[in-house]
Amino acid sequence: VSDLTFRSDITLQLDDWMGDDAKVIRMAKASIKKTGGDMEEAARMGFINFLMRERHGVPFEHCAITFYFEVPIFVMRQLAKHRISSISEASGRYVELEPVFYLANSQRPMVQIGKAGAYQFERGTYQQFQGYRFATEATSKRAWAYYRDLLDEGVARELARSVLPVNVYTSGYITVNLRSLMNLLSLRTAEEGAVIQGHPQYEIELLAQEMERVFACRFPLVHTAFLRNGRVAP
Amino acid sequence: VSDLTFRSDITLQLDDWMGDDAKVIRMAKASIKKTGGDMEEAARMGFINFLMRERHGVPFEHCAITFYFEVPIFVMRQLAKHRISSISEASGRYVELEPVFYLANSQRPMVQIGKAGAYQFERGTYQQFQGYRFATEATSKRAWAYYRDLLDEGVARELARSVLPVNVYTSGYITVNLRSLMNLLSLRTAEEGAVIQGHPQYEIELLAQEMERVFACRFPLVHTAFLRNGRVAP
Amino acid sequence: VSDLTFRSDITLQLDDWMGDDAKVIRMAKASIKKTGGDMEEAARMGFINFLMRERHGVPFEHCAITFYFEVPIFVMRQLAKHRISSISEASGRYVELEPVFYLANSQRPMVQIGKAGAYQFERGTYQQFQGYRFATEATSKRAWAYYRDLLDEGVARELARSVLPVNVYTSGYITVNLRSLMNLLSLRTAEEGAVIQGHPQYEIELLAQEMERVFACRFPLVHTAFLRNGRVAP
Amino acid sequence: VSDLTFRSDITLQLDDWMGDDAKVIRMAKASIKKTGGDMEEAARMGFINFLMRERHGVPFEHCAITFYFEVPIFVMRQLAKHRISSISEASGRYVELEPVFYLANSQRPMVQIGKAGAYQFERGTYQQFQGYRFATEATSKRAWAYYRDLLDEGVARELARSVLPVNVYTSGYITVNLRSLMNLLSLRTAEEGAVIQGHPQYEIELLAQEMERVFACRFPLVHTAFLRNGRVAP
Numbered sequence: 001v002s003d004l005t006f007r008s009d010i011t012l013q014l015d016d017w018m019g020d021d022a023k024v025i026r027m028a029k030a031s032i033k034k035t036g037g038d039m040e041e042a043a044r045m046g047f048i049n050f051l052m053r054e055r056h057g058v059p060f061e062h063c064a065i066t067f068y069f070e071v072p073i074f075v076m077r078q079l080a081k082h083r084i085s086s087i088s089e090a091s092g093r094y095v096e097l098e099p100v101f102y103l104a105n106s107q108r109p110m111v112q113i114g115k116a117g118a119y120q121f122e123r124g125t126y127q128q129f130q131g132y133r134f135a136t137e138a139t140s141k142r143a144w145a146y147y148r149d150l151l152d153e154g155v156a157r158e159l160a161r162s163v164l165p166v167n168v169y170t171s172g173y174i175t176v177n178l179r180s181l182m183n184l185l186s187l188r189t190a191e192e193g194a195v196i197q198g199h200p201q202y203e204i205e206l207l208a209q210e211m212e213r214v215f216a217c218r219f220p221l222v223h224t225a226f227l228r229n230g231r232v233a234p
Numbered sequence: 235v236s237d238l239t240f241r242s243d244i245t246l247q248l249d250d251w252m253g254d255d256a257k258v259i260r261m262a263k264a265s266i267k268k269t270g271g272d273m274e275e276a277a278r279m280g281f282i283n284f285l286m287r288e289r290h291g292v293p294f295e296h297c298a299i300t301f302y303f304e305v306p307i308f309v310m311r312q313l314a315k316h317r318i319s320s321i322s323e324a325s326g327r328y329v330e331l332e333p334v335f336y337l338a339n340s341q342r343p344m345v346q347i348g349k350a351g352a353y354q355f356e357r358g359t360y361q362q363f364q365g366y367r368f369a370t371e372a373t374s375k376r377a378w379a380y381y382r383d384l385l386d387e388g389v390a391r392e393l394a395r396s397v398l399p400v401n402v403y404t405s406g407y408i409t410v411n412l413r414s415l416m417n418l419l420s421l422r423t424a425e426e427g428a429v430i431q432g433h434p435q436y437e438i439e440l441l442a443q444e445m446e447r448v449f450a451c452r453f454p455l456v457h458t459a460f461l462r463n464g465r466v467a468p
Numbered sequence: 469v470s471d472l473t474f475r476s477d478i479t480l481q482l483d484d485w486m487g488d489d490a491k492v493i494r495m496a497k498a499s500i501k502k503t504g505g506d507m508e509e510a511a512r513m514g515f516i517n518f519l520m521r522e523r524h525g526v527p528f529e530h531c532a533i534t535f536y537f538e539v540p541i542f543v544m545r546q547l548a549k550h551r552i553s554s555i556s557e558a559s560g561r562y563v564e565l566e567p568v569f570y571l572a573n574s575q576r577p578m579v580q581i582g583k584a585g586a587y588q589f590e591r592g593t594y595q596q597f598q599g600y601r602f603a604t605e606a607t608s609k610r611a612w613a614y615y616r617d618l619l620d621e622g623v624a625r626e627l628a629r630s631v632l633p634v635n636v637y638t639s640g641y642i643t644v645n646l647r648s649l650m651n652l653l654s655l656r657t658a659e660e661g662a663v664i665q666g667h668p669q670y671e672i673e674l675l676a677q678e679m680e681r682v683f684a685c686r687f688p689l690v691h692t693a694f695l696r697n698g699r700v701a702p
Numbered sequence: 703v704s705d706l707t708f709r710s711d712i713t714l715q716l717d718d719w720m721g722d723d724a725k726v727i728r729m730a731k732a733s734i735k736k737t738g739g740d741m742e743e744a745a746r747m748g749f750i751n752f753l754m755r756e757r758h759g760v761p762f763e764h765c766a767i768t769f770y771f772e773v774p775i776f777v778m779r780q781l782a783k784h785r786i787s788s789i790s791e792a793s794g795r796y797v798e799l800e801p802v803f804y805l806a807n808s809q810r811p812m813v814q815i816g817k818a819g820a821y822q823f824e825r826g827t828y829q830q831f832q833g834y835r836f837a838t839e840a841t842s843k844r845a846w847a848y849y850r851d852l853l854d855e856g857v858a859r860e861l862a863r864s865v866l867p868v869n870v871y872t873s874g875y876i877t878v879n880l881r882s883l884m885n886l887l888s889l890r891t892a893e894e895g896a897v898i899q900g901h902p903q904y905e906i907e908l909l910a911q912e913m914e915r916v917f918a919c920r921f922p923l924v925h926t927a928f929l930r931n932g933r934v935a936p
Contacts, residue, residue, distance in 0.1 A: 018250055032329045077779065150834060162869040314548045361621070362623055377611070496790065558735050643763065
């Protein structure tokens with residue numbers, strides 16, 4: 001079983017997108033039968049900020065982004081809970097899975113401190129990390145070997161996969177509109193200045209941070225307004 | 235009140251879009267970790283047809299279209315019932331409405347024949363059309379004059395507009411993904427070959443037909459598959 | 469045309485509902501495999517307050533309310549914009565409309581003061597109200613007479629209705645889950661203590677206030693938590 | 703590790719519901735301002751059948767069912783893809799998971815025959831079943847032991863769980879309206895007479911069949927109409 005890959009990162013790539021800051025303005029200005037095409041930079045920023053503050057959410061829905069992702073199944077499970085999205089994921093029924101497993105690196109805080117509802121995470125000890133690493137490698141390797149054996153025996157993929165752990169990687173595409181994306185970011189990041197404090201798991205926060213980088217790059221004014229208004233989705 | 239405009243048409247323009255036939259395939263092929271980039275034309279057509287027939291709807295959701303529209307309020311009311319959409323509409327609270335009213339032309343079938351659940355529409359007589367035209371012009375002009383008078387008296391736009399008839403025009407933008415668009419088309423057109431016979435009102439069918447033209451132009455394979463599978467949304 | 473009715477009120481009745489405060493708790497406690505059935509009143513209040521503050525919205529979605537309503541079309545147009553809802557409305561295509569029209573009473577603030585984005589409404593003068601009343605009665609009566617005439621001439625209901633003003637009443641049922649209802653209330657009321665100030669039109673606020681009364685009665689703890697957290701939907 | 707439980711079944715219980723056949727009729731009759739309260743049994747059946755056939759879906763949305771479920775994670779992953787639903791699931795971040803694992807019994811067809819897109823499943827050989835059983839028991843036990851060890855070492859639950867396989871059980875509540883439920887049933891069962899042939903995995907079909915039993919019991923006329931119309935959601 002020498003062919004296993006262990007990764008501590010996620011993959012997030014921009015695949016496609018629709019709209020830009022100007023489109024958000026144009027959609028919103030439809031309410032007053034204007035286009036906003038003649039607005040100066042400062043006025044555009046101010047207007048988008050106004051939309052965000054007043055929770056005029058629909059104009060942001062006319063813009064969308066499609067991302068390609070590779071994440072462990074336990075992250076996929078959290079991602080799939082965002083219902084205002086379209087997700088096309090690799091199928092363990094149609095194709096064999098690949099021997100790629102998540103193994104957190106030692107930067108990953110792995111000890112939970114505090115009482116329910118107010119947890120903090122701290123870096124684990126060397127011993128804890130080694131224990132985690134050993135357990136993860138052992139279960140991943142063992143499970144993968146059984147998975148392969150079952151396939152070789154002729155057991156259907158959909159059943160054989162049931163022995164695989166939730167740190168195995170899956171991949172696919174997710175399309176979200178900008179309003180839904182901001183909602184996802186507000187829940188799946190824990191940035192300073194957020195009005196509502198998110199409690200994301202470390203791994204999905206990695207994914208959300210990558211999404212936010214793309215978002216900030218493609219929609220700089222919308223992203224700035226998102227930050228100014230406490231990272232609350234309109 | 236010489237400034238009224240009567241129209242018998244609707245306006246529908248492509249504003250923006252995301253994706254193409256190839257993107258639908260790429261999204262769907264994610265389930266088997268392929269891209270479909272190497273497929274021949276015939277294979278692409280066959281694959282999209284397969285998705286449509288088997289009701290694999292999600293791949294179509296990664297593509298979207300934004301339309302600009304101008305329609306009478308009674309059409310807008312039907313359009314707004316499509317919940318998987320984002321609509322930014324002109325506001326009669328924020329801006330004064332314009333004196334543009336719908337007046338069907340004589341091509342519009344205006345007589346309903348048959349019993350509930352199985353109506354047919356037929357062309358009206360000359361007398362019926364003239365009666366309709368007279369009534370529409372009279373109520374539109376009268377209502378518009380009162381609307382203007384109330385505004386001049388200082389009555390708020392949001393209240394003054396309540397005297398206006400539902401044939402006054404509104405405008406705005408609607409963004410729909412391709413799956414939702416096909417659902418709209420299946421309900422708002424009455425084409426031959428449709429498995430489920432739609433019973434759209436004449437005016438929203440005009441709108442839907444324009445939408446379908448844009449759809450067919452930008453996504454020719456998806457549109458062909460839609461036709462081949464009885465115009466049922468996947 | 470002596471048969472017209474003018475109303476200044478809306479009708480909102482509880483038709484059906486699912487769940488109660490305890491169900492919200494039971495659904496939320498599923499995340500920790502508890503039922504919450506043994507909680508004291510104070511603990512239940514505290515827990516629901518926690519869910520609301522932390523924006524754990526899903527537990528509230530397992531409860532729903534069905535309302536019967538009678539509202540003018542211009543209110544219906546605003547109500548229909550709430551997409552997380554199921555609305556079954558009377559059809560002007562299937563049945564003849566009834567001669568019931570909205571006429572605001574003199575309590576209704578009808579003058580808009582201030583600049584765009586920061587309007588205040590004030591009571592109108594006696595003259596303004598009389599002007600509004602005269603205009604509304606005149607257009608309603610005239611439009612109704614033409615509507616009846618067109619029907620008598622054999623013009624189809626769906627076309628004949630296009631002469632009717634947006635103050636004519638419609639009716640139907642709306643089902644919303646509790647999360648969606650709270651979102652509606654936050655947008656369609658303008659209560660003190662709201663973190664986000666709504667700017668609802670007077671008439672839909674009447675409707676929302678009635679909805680809130682039913683909500684407060686059936687889900688007292690959830691409603692209290694809604695108030696305590698600035699009337700923001702979780 | 704003597705405390706592991708292996709199950710080959712899923713748990714599905716009715717928790718709550720709203721509406722009945724009569725409510726569907728009442729909601730639909732709102733379009734013609736009737737209640738349908740005076741209809742005979744045969745007329746009620748005919749009317750619901752008409753709604754289903756003509757794809758009038760909204761009336762069915764006013765009814766909803768809340769189910770309690772216990773399923774393996776790989777079933778949960780499929781269930782979560784139904785976006786028109788509200789799901790409150792046990793959290794592996796907040797509480798420790800329980801040592802309950804899915805192990806298919808020998809009735810479960812485990813060999814896939816045929817080419818892509820047209821698979822059939824057949825019963826496995828004795829040897830295949832024994833192989834599957836051995837692999838499943840071994841990986842479940844081993845993974846559980848590591849999970850417990852990591853928790854004992856102080857590693858956070860959210861990270862420790864990443865060694866567990868997807869056949870571990872989770873639990874929670876799902877609320878779906880009747881339209882969404884019928885869509886789920888059409889996709890997650892493979893019954894004769896279905897217009898669109900579903901290709902559900904065996905395990906989620908068990909779940910869907912239980913859902914259908916509850917549905918048929920609470921909404922007998924709607925269920926009959928669902929069957930009569932080829933098990934297509936309206």
